[in-house]
Structures are given as structure tokens and as C-alpha cells.
Amino acid sequence: MSTLCVPSQVPPVAEDCEQLHKAFSGWGTNENLIISILGRRNASQRKLIRHCYAETYGEDLLKALDKELSSDFERVVLVSVLDPPERDAYLANEATKKWTASNQILVEIACTRSPKQMNLAKEAYHARFKKSLEEDVAYHTTGDFRKLLVPLVSTYRYTGDEVDLRLAKSEAKILHQKIAAKEYSCDDVIRILTTRSKAQINATLNQYKNDVGNDVNKDLKADPKDEFLALLRATVKCLVFPEKYFEKVLRLAINKLGTDEGALTRVVVTRAEVDMKTIKELYEKRSSVPLDKAIAKDTHGDYEKMLLTLIGHVQE
Amino acid sequence: MSTLCVPSQVPPVAEDCEQLHKAFSGWGTNENLIISILGRRNASQRKLIRHCYAETYGEDLLKALDKELSSDFERVVLVSVLDPPERDAYLANEATKKWTASNQILVEIACTRSPKQMNLAKEAYHARFKKSLEEDVAYHTTGDFRKLLVPLVSTYRYTGDEVDLRLAKSEAKILHQKIAAKEYSCDDVIRILTTRSKAQINATLNQYKNDVGNDVNKDLKADPKDEFLALLRATVKCLVFPEKYFEKVLRLAINKLGTDEGALTRVVVTRAEVDMKTIKELYEKRSSVPLDKAIAKDTHGDYEKMLLTLIGHVQE
Known part of the structure; x- marks a missing residue:
């Protein structure tokens, strides 16, 4: 909400x-x-x-x-004024241009927007950059990262609630086999995560948990420093529990030595009208401090005021 | 026309x-x-x-x-009655279900429809099959074929006329190197053909011809029996000269020992309102016989009448 x-x-x-x-x-x-x-x-x-x-x-x-x-205040206001599809196109373009292995913004946009919203963002991308999002992502990434990111931003996922439980069982098994063999970027893992509907992926990952005894993301943490694994975990989280993903991005942005204003601005602006209420609740639960207090402590001036206004902390 | x-x-x-x-x-x-x-x-x-x-x-x-x-007449009428996006969804679903390495229908649909038409077809696919086109294609194909087909049906290509000539030069060079080394399914060849705009690909392939001295499709014929190479050639043809691609499909469908009614029906119905006029001209030029005469010779009864009506041969 x-x-x-x-x-x-x-x-x-x-x-x-x-x-x-x-x-x-x-x-x-x-x-x-x-x-x-x-x-x-x-x-x-x-x-x-x-x-x-x-x-x-x-x-x-x-x-x-x-x-x-100027500075952080300027950015939060400008990004707010952009229409959501235009804003996603802008953020995605920035992310491809300065893409690094640790950049999870493309995953965040591809997996937390609805397929229809993604289509609008892609149209806005054409209009603004005279290119397609897909060609820029494919051009600026390489190897396993490209293999995951290009289909993630490309697929028009099915959004229905129907779940095929037999398929969930067989694909949970495939995921388990491939992950146990450390074949994280194999065709099947990528195919399942990038093409199945969110409801189907959720069923598959529940089945995985039933079979294996723990969350898939625990098994995707075999090497905590591996950036491709981190991207896979972000993909899973954005697909099945986006609010939790955003809570963590905010927490890391605020707890950092020196706030990460880029992430803070992005999450507050893009989620304010979507699920910020839940994100705030999760944040307070996890950090034992309300999000507005944490933001007020870490930022100041007009930038602080705009962020607090967007998360509903309004001084009349 | x-x-x-x-x-x-x-x-x-x-x-x-x-x-x-x-x-x-x-x-x-x-x-x-x-x-x-x-x-x-x-x-x-x-x-x-x-x-x-x-x-x-x-x-x-x-x-x-x-x-x-019943039979061929039934199919041509039913396929005609389907709304174009619904028809594309139906044909694409059929193609994935009975997919073989020689099946070029997915390439045909992905590369000859506009990106907006593809989006409508994908929506029709969701509505009718309760799944996405992308997941079905990814699930039913393997290896190099999957690597080419999934991005082909997924990408929302840019449709503008702008061409980056420097990029065309550098990507023509990449294509030449990879094709000369017989790395037909390497990441770069797939990336260029599946993500660049048609105008950009056309410029790149013109540059290729200038540099190498012949069409890329000649170099993609190194092994005429290789079905992946045939699919790459179909991709190139559908992207840069779809009418010529369709003329050949018709020619092969009619010249076959035993007409290929599936292909004949599909091309006539899907192109009648688009570019059938040009396809007819190309056909007559290439076969020295008008398309309606060739169809009349190879088919009969109501099926023949419906096909001829669709290609503009109307008896008042």
C-alpha cells in the first residue's frame, strides 16, 4: 500500500x-x-x-x-516527477550504462514491475533512447550475467494465478540437482527463473523447500562473495517477496558508512505509491527503529523532508 | 499491400x-x-x-x-476467422507443441510481425493458454535452437529508422569473424540478430556485404543440411526481406511432391492483408507462373476457392 x-x-x-x-x-x-x-x-x-x-x-x-x-534533493524531485514508465526506462538506462556485476537494479525493475508496466517502460525506453532496453542490456553485459539479465528484462510473463503442481515438482527437482552440482547458470535454472509466472515460481520454490528442507536462497549462498549468486538471490527475492527485497536495500543504504543516497532515493520514489507501507513495517520489525527515524538520522535538509513526505511523514 | x-x-x-x-x-x-x-x-x-x-x-x-x-477448407476458414493476434498465438502454440529443428514458424512470427503486434499476440497467448509464449518456447526447445528462439520471441525491438553506422561497422566485423570461425551460435551473433532494430541489422548486413563481398546468408550456407544454419538464414530473411521469405515458403509448399497445405494456408491467411501483393509479384518473377495459377493447379474445391479469394482472385 x-x-x-x-x-x-x-x-x-x-x-x-x-x-x-x-x-x-x-x-x-x-x-x-x-x-x-x-x-x-x-x-x-x-x-x-x-x-x-x-x-x-x-x-x-x-x-x-x-x-x-541541486544534489540529492534535485535527484529525488526529478525522479519523482518522471512518469513511472519513463522513470523505469531512465533508471534501467543508467544501470546498463554503468553496469557492474554488483548492480542489481535491472533485476529489481524486471522482477518487481508487472509485465504490463514493463511493456510501458520498454516503450518509454524506445521513445527516449531511440534503442531497445534489450539491446542495451545485451550489449553492456557479458557471460552468465547477460544470460540471466537479457531474458529477465525481455520475457512477458504470464500473470495468472494458475499453478501446475506436477510441473512445480519436476522443476523443483531440476533446481535442486543443478544447484547441488553448482551449475547455477545452466540453461534450466535460467529458464525457470526468467520465464515461469510468479505464481508458478512460488509453487516451485515451496516444493523445493519441502524437498530440501531450506529456502533456495540459502543454497544460493554457497559462496557469499560470488556476485552472480547474489544476483540470483535478488531475482528470487524480487519475484516472490519484493517488499522484503526493498526493505533490505533500504537497510543497507542507511546502515552504510556514508548513506547510499542513490538506493535510498530510488526505493522511496519507486515504491511510495506501491508497497512502501509494508516495506516500512518490515523495516521497523527488522531494525527495531521506524524507517522515518532512520532516514531522519541519516539525511538532512530538503532531501530529508522530501523523503519523509514520500513515506507519509507529513508535517501539516 | x-x-x-x-x-x-x-x-x-x-x-x-x-x-x-x-x-x-x-x-x-x-x-x-x-x-x-x-x-x-x-x-x-x-x-x-x-x-x-x-x-x-x-x-x-x-x-x-x-x-x-472439414479438412483443409475448414482450417483455412478457421484460421481466417481468428483475429490476427489470436491467430499468431494459436500458430505459435502449435509450433512449440510439435516443435522440430526444421520448424521455422516461430522465427517467421517473431521476425515478421511488428513489436506491437507481437505484444498483442503474447497477450492473446496468455488469455488462451494460461501461460506465456516465452515459457513454452523455452520449455520445448533445447541447445542452440533455444538460445536463438527464446530471445527472438521475447525482445521488444526498437522500430525507429535511426542507424548507427559505427556500430554497424563493428558488428559486421564481429559477425564476419564469428561466422568465419563457424561459431554460429555464439553470444554475439545471437545478440545482434535478436536485439538490434531491423534498420540497424539491415545496415550491419549491408556493411557485411561491402566488407566480405557476399550476402551473410551465403556464408550461413556452409553446411546446407545444418538445421540451425537454416534457422539463422530464415531469421535474417524474415528480418530484412520478409516478402522474399514468404515467396519461398509458398514456392516450396506448392512444388512439393504433395502440396504442404499447412504452409500454404498459413502464408496466404497471415499475409493476405499485409504484403501478399508483393509476394505474388515475387512468386511470378521467380516461378514464371502466376501464384493463382499455381495454387489452382495444386489444390481443388472449396479450399482452392478460399485461397484464391484471399489472394484477390475473385469471381463476381
Whole structure:
């Protein structure tokens, strides 16, 4: 569930635009005004604002923000203003361009968005980058990583709830055999994780647990330093329990010596309207401190205010 | 261009339905009436007819046809009545279920439909088979064939005309090196053919021809009996010159000892509204006999009539 606090009486779009325009004018920028508007509108409202702003002032809102803001605050606002498919295209493009073996953003996007959302993101990718997401991922990755990532971003998964229990049994067995033999990147492991529906994968992994006695991710931790194994574990987690995956990304981003603002911004912005409520609960359970307290401790200024607003901590 | 002869005055949908219902009633079936309606309506008109028929008579038109018709004529009519995305889903599912190394239908569908049409076909696949096309293809194929076919049916290719000539040069060189070394199924060959836009692949293959002196497909014929090489050649042909690919499928289907009705029906039905006019011209040029004469010689009865109607040979 969403943590976004949209006011019960949302002002007309034209008024939001006028206020934003005012926030950019004169001496200094009124960051509080920007936060109180863009931090408290949902995706479709922001889209309308962006459209209306361009019509009224002849300038893309993104450009106006880019001129006025800076550093982490700028990024969280800009990423918020992007329409979700455009935002995913942008984040995925960034991830392919500076791709490293430890970069899990492509897995995160491919496995936690619905197939229809992924299609929209791919269309946005074409429009913005004049290329396909698939060709960029295939071009910038190699070996086992490519073998996993290309089908992950490509497949249009089935989304129905139907589960074939016989198939789950046979594919749990295949997974167990291959993982026991350390053939982590073999065709079958990749095929099962990249093409089966989430419901089917869940059934297969439950069967795996029944047969083997522990979670598949425990067996995928044989070598904790192996980055391909880490990517496989992220894939499994994003497919079957995305909130838990995001909770951990937040926890690591905050606990780091020096906060990982990239991850913090990304998770807060992309999940605020989706499952941030659950992520917050999981975070507090696991860390014994509420997420907003942890964020407030680790960040400051307008960046802090915008993050807290997005996770529902609104000072009226 | 289309060869379909839609009458200048199309009767109201309700009247078409009434006529079809009449064609099924009483003693015997009026095949000529069925052909004159279903052979002369475009995809959206057929969709309306199917919808209206179900509303009016409480029975799916496909079921009614299935009861009345038989053999090759039945198949050509049924496949015609299916909406294009549904038809592609149906043909692709058939192809995966009885997949053999010589089966090129998946390549044909993946490479000659637009990315948007492929997305619609994938949605139709979910709806009808409660699975994804990708998982079925991955499950029913193996080795090099899987390595080529899965990304081919998965990628949402970029459709713009932009061409990166530097990239075309470097990838033409990669293709040449790999093909010269007979590494036909290596990661790079697969990556280039399955992820680049058609415009980009065309530029790369032109560069290949400039560098090497002949078409890539000549070099992919090193072993004419190798079925993976045949599939690669079909991929190239479907991507850069689909009409020529279809002309050859028709030619082989007709010239065979015993016509290949499956291929003949598939190509005529799926291309009638797309590029059959060009395919007919290419056929006549290559075989020195018009396609309608060749079809008339090789088929008979209602099946012949329906095929000829679809390729624009209409007896008023």
C-alpha cells in the first residue's frame, strides 16, 4: 500500500503549476513549497502538472527544477516527477550504462514491475533512447550475467494465478540437482527463473523447500562473495517477496558508512505509491527503529523532508 | 499491400451473420456463401462478425464452422476467422507443441510481425493458454535452437529508422569473424540478430556485404543440411526481406511432391492483408507462373476457392 499523503482537497492543476512557478521565482527557491506539492501528488496528478506546466510556461518542469535545485534533493524531485514508465526506462538506462556485476537494479525493475508496466517502460525506453532496453542490456553485459539479465528484462510473463503442481515438482527437482552440482547458470535454472509466472515460481520454490528442507536462497549462498549468486538471490527475492527485497536495500543504504543516497532515493520514489507501507513495517520489525527515524538520522535538509513526505511523514 | 477484395459496399454485420447462419442451415452447407463473406472481409470486419454472431446465435462462429466444415477448407476458414493476434498465438502454440529443428514458424512470427503486434499476440497467448509464449518456447526447445528462439520471441525491438553506422561497422566485423570461425551460435551473433532494430541489422548486413563481398546468408550456407544454419538464414530473411521469405515458403509448399497445405494456408491467411501483393509479384518473377495459377493447379474445391479469394482472385 501507498504511503503517499495526497491532500483530501487537491488544488486544480493550474494552481499547482502557478505555485511551482512562484517557488522558482524571485530570490532563492521555495523548497518547502515544491515538496508540499510534488511530494503529495500521485503519478497521474504529477503527469498532469508536468503537462500543464509546459503548456503554461513553455518550459519542461524537469528543466525548471534542474535549474533551481541541486544534489540529492534535485535527484529525488526529478525522479519523482518522471512518469513511472519513463522513470523505469531512465533508471534501467543508467544501470546498463554503468553496469557492474554488483548492480542489481535491472533485476529489481524486471522482477518487481508487472509485465504490463514493463511493456510501458520498454516503450518509454524506445521513445527516449531511440534503442531497445534489450539491446542495451545485451550489449553492456557479458557471460552468465547477460544470460540471466537479457531474458529477465525481455520475457512477458504470464500473470495468472494458475499453478501446475506436477510441473512445480519436476522443476523443483531440476533446481535442486543443478544447484547441488553448482551449475547455477545452466540453461534450466535460467529458464525457470526468467520465464515461469510468479505464481508458478512460488509453487516451485515451496516444493523445493519441502524437498530440501531450506529456502533456495540459502543454497544460493554457497559462496557469499560470488556476485552472480547474489544476483540470483535478488531475482528470487524480487519475484516472490519484493517488499522484503526493498526493505533490505533500504537497510543497507542507511546502515552504510556514508548513506547510499542513490538506493535510498530510488526505493522511496519507486515504491511510495506501491508497497512502501509494508516495506516500512518490515523495516521497523527488522531494525527495531521506524524507517522515518532512520532516514531522519541519516539525511538532512530538503532531501530529508522530501523523503519523509514520500513515506507519509507529513508535517501539516 | 493487401490482396483482399473487400466489396465497395460491405453489408451490415448483422446481415453477414444472418447469411452465415443460413449457410450452415438445412441440408448441406453453402460453402460458396461462406467464402464470399469470410474471404472478403478484413480483420476488423471479421472480428465484428464473430462478436455479433455469438451475440445473435449464442454460439461461437468458430464452433459453428468447426461443425460444418472439414479438412483443409475448414482450417483455412478457421484460421481466417481468428483475429490476427489470436491467430499468431494459436500458430505459435502449435509450433512449440510439435516443435522440430526444421520448424521455422516461430522465427517467421517473431521476425515478421511488428513489436506491437507481437505484444498483442503474447497477450492473446496468455488469455488462451494460461501461460506465456516465452515459457513454452523455452520449455520445448533445447541447445542452440533455444538460445536463438527464446530471445527472438521475447525482445521488444526498437522500430525507429535511426542507424548507427559505427556500430554497424563493428558488428559486421564481429559477425564476419564469428561466422568465419563457424561459431554460429555464439553470444554475439545471437545478440545482434535478436536485439538490434531491423534498420540497424539491415545496415550491419549491408556493411557485411561491402566488407566480405557476399550476402551473410551465403556464408550461413556452409553446411546446407545444418538445421540451425537454416534457422539463422530464415531469421535474417524474415528480418530484412520478409516478402522474399514468404515467396519461398509458398514456392516450396506448392512444388512439393504433395502440396504442404499447412504452409500454404498459413502464408496466404497471415499475409493476405499485409504484403501478399508483393509476394505474388515475387512468386511470378521467380516461378514464371502466376501464384493463382499455381495454387489452382495444386489444390481443388472449396479450399482452392478460399485461397484464391484471399489472394484477390475473385469471381463476381
